[in-house]
Amino acid sequence: MQAEIITIGDEILIGQIIDTNSAFLGKQLNKIGVSVYQITSVQDNKSQILKALKEAESNADIIIITGGLGPTKDDITKHTLCEYFEDELIHNQKVLDNIEMLFSKYISTPISDINRHQALVPSKCKVLTNKYGTAPGMWFEKAEKVFVSLPGVPYEMKALVNDDVLPRLRETYKFPFILHKTLLTYGLGESAISNRIEVFEDNLPDFIKLAYLPNLGKVRLRLSAKNMDRTLVEQEMERQVQLLIPQIEDIFVGFEETESIETIIGKQFKERSQTLALAESFTGGKISEIITKHAGASQFYKGGINCYATESKIEILGVSEATISKFGVVSKEVAAEMAIAAKKLFKSDYAIATTGNAGPEKGDEKADVGEVCIAIATPKALIIETFNFGNHREKVIDKGVNKSFEMLLKEILKN
C-alpha cells in the first residue's frame, strides 16, 4: 500500500515557505502502515496539478493533496479537482454553517461572498469538516484509489488528518505494520559509527533497513521494519536493538520516536525532582524555547536569563567586570560565573550557561568567530568546555544548543 503526497502552492516552489506538511503526513501515514512513495510539490497551475494527479494515481493507492483551497483567486485546487474527476461544484450547507460559526466566534471582520463561496464543493466528494478554518477537506474515491484534498494551513491540515483522514483510511484498507526505531547518539561521526557496527549492519534481516542521519554533532541511527506480521516486526526489532546498543553504549543517549534529548532530560529531572535554570548568551533563548515547547516543562524548568549584552551579564547575573576584562566575555571563566549565578538566582539544582561569538564578524570581542564556552553547574560540580563551531552563525547557534543538551545529560546521568 503506497501513498503519494502532492503539495500545491507557488510559495513552496519559490522557497517562500518550507513545506512542513509533507513531513507530518509522511510520519502519520507510516504510523498506520502506509509507505510514502513520493512527495511532489507543484505550482498553482492547472495543467501541472492535473499532471501530478495523473502520475500519482499511477504510482500510489492513496493520494494526499494539500494547499490551494483558500478563498482567494490564486487558489485553484478545487476547480482543478473538478476537472480531474469530471465533476462540478455544488453548494454544501454543512460547510456554510461551519464557515458562519467560525466567523461569528473567532473572526472580527464580517463574512463576505468570497468566504461563502468556500461552501461550494465538488459533488462527488465526501466533505471532511475543518474545525479550525473555512476550507473543508475533501475525500474522493476513484477505481479503488483514495484522493484526499486538504487545506495547506498546517494546524488545520493536521487536525483533519488525525481526526478524520487516518481513521477513514484504517476503515478502508488493511495495512502492513511499519516500525521505526531511531537511536540518538552524540559525540561520534557517521563513518566512525559505520565502521564500528559493520557486521551488525550486514546481518540485518531483509525487512529491516538501517539509515544514518548526521546533524551537527549528533547522529541518529534509524532502523525501519515493514511486514504484514506485526509480532515478527516487533520481536525482530527488539532483538536487533538489543544487539546494537552494547556496540554504541558510550555514545547512545536514547530513542527518538518517543524522546528527543530535551524530553529525556526532562524525564530525568522529573524523576529526581530536580530543577534547571539557564543563562544564555550566544544561543539567545533557543535552549529555553526548545525546553518550553513541551507541555509539563514547568515541573523542572525554573527559567533563564538571556544575557545577550555584556552589561546584562554584569548587571543581572553579577558576572564580575574584572573577569570579563581579564579573560574576555567568551571565556571559561565568564561561562562559569554565569552558570553559578543562574543556579543561585533561580535556586535550581542544575544550570547551563552559554557564551560565544556566533559571527559573522569578530567585532570587538577577543574571541574568534565560532568560539564558544559552555558551562554546566550541577549539585556537585562545574564543567566547562570550549569549542569552535565554525563560521556559520545558524550552525554555531544550533551546535551550541545540541552540545549544551549533550553535556547536561552526561552530567545528570553521572549523579
Place this chain on the structure above:
Amino acid sequence: MQAEIITIGDEILIGQIIDTNSAFLGKQLNKIGVSVYQITSVQDNKSQILKALKEAESNADIIIITGGLGPTKDDITKHTLCEYFEDELIHNQKVLDNIEMLFSKYISTPISDINRHQALVPSKCKVLTNKYGTAPGMWFEKAEKVFVSLPGVPYEMKALVNDDVLPRLRETYKFPFILHKTLLTYGLGESAISNRIEVFEDNLPDFIKLAYLPNLGKVRLRLSAKNMDRTLVEQEMERQVQLLIPQIEDIFVGFEETESIETIIGKQFKERSQTLALAESFTGGKISEIITKHAGASQFYKGGINCYATESKIEILGVSEATISKFGVVSKEVAAEMAIAAKKLFKSDYAIATTGNAGPEKGDEKADVGEVCIAIATPKALIIETFNFGNHREKVIDKGVNKSFEMLLKEILKN
C-alpha cells in the same frame, strides 16, 4: 528556463526530517531568474531515483539533486548517477586531499576507508569542492541540460550553491528577470483583504501574479513578476506596489524580501538608538531566539528573562505575590508588572512581557487554555492586551510571538 529539484532520502518520505533544502534552492534559483517547475522527494531507491531523473530531464533544463551522498551503505545516489549517465566511478585526488584536510582539522576520529571512498566520483562529472564536508558536489552536462548533485546536509549544500552552482549557472545560461515583492500585513484576514483590493488584483498586468499567504495573524501579499526585460519588470512592479500600499496602509508593516518584522523592528531601534528587553513566560524564549538569530542584535537587544515558573516571576522580576494571587498569573496586571520590571532591570527603552496558558491542560492556573496577556512598555506608555489563541500549544506560542512583534512595532512607530 525551468529547474526541477529532486531531494533524496527515506528520512524525508517517512517524515523524520523536514526538507528545508528545497525552499533554499527555490529561493536562490529564483533570484537568478530560474523558475522551479517541480520539487520531487524520493526514497533511497535506485529505480525511484532513476525514474525521477528521467521525468525531471523531460520537464526541466536544470536538475538539482540533494542527498544520498554520505559515506554509509544507505547512500546510493552516486552509484545511481553512474548508471543514469552510463559512467563509472574513478578516484579523484583533489577530493581525497579535501577529505584528509577536513579530518586533520576538525574531526577527532581517525580517517577510515569509508571516508576515503568518498573520493570516488563519476568520471564524466566536474567536481565541486565541499568546504564543509567530505561529500563533493558533482556537475553533469547532458544534451544542453545540467544536472547538479549536492550533499543533503543543509549548510554544506548552501555553501556549494552560493559559491559554485549559481555562478556556474549564470555563466552557462541567459536567464529572464524574476522579481518578488512581498508585503507583510498584520491584523486582517485574507478574504477581507481580497475584497478590499479586488479591482487592483483584476488590473494587474499578465506578467505579475498576486498570491495571499495567511499565517496565524499575519497575511503576506506576494507580487511575482517574470520577464526578459528587467527594466519593465522593475518599473511595473514599483508602480503596482505604489498602487497597492495606499489601499492597505492600516495593516501594512513592511516588505519581506529584505525584512522580516523583527528586522524592521531592529532597524527602527538602531536608527533611534533605543533598546529592548524581554520577560517571556509562555513564549519561553522564542521571541529572544528570533531576535538573536540575526547578526547585530546586540546593538539594541539588552536581554530577557524567561520566567517560566511562577516563582521566577516573583523572585527575579519582583512581580508581587499579591497581584498573582488576586488576578492570577495570566492577567493584565501580572503582564504589566513583568514588562515594567524587565524594562527597569535591563535599563531598556522598551520591553515586551508575555504570560499565558499555552495548554494543553488548564492545570492549576485560573486562565483557560489559550488565554494570554501581552504587555508592551514604552518610554511613555504601557499597553496590555488579552487574547485567546485557541487550544493548540504550538499555535498559541507562535501566535503569541507574532502578536508581540506586531504590538511592539505599532508602538515604536507611534513614538
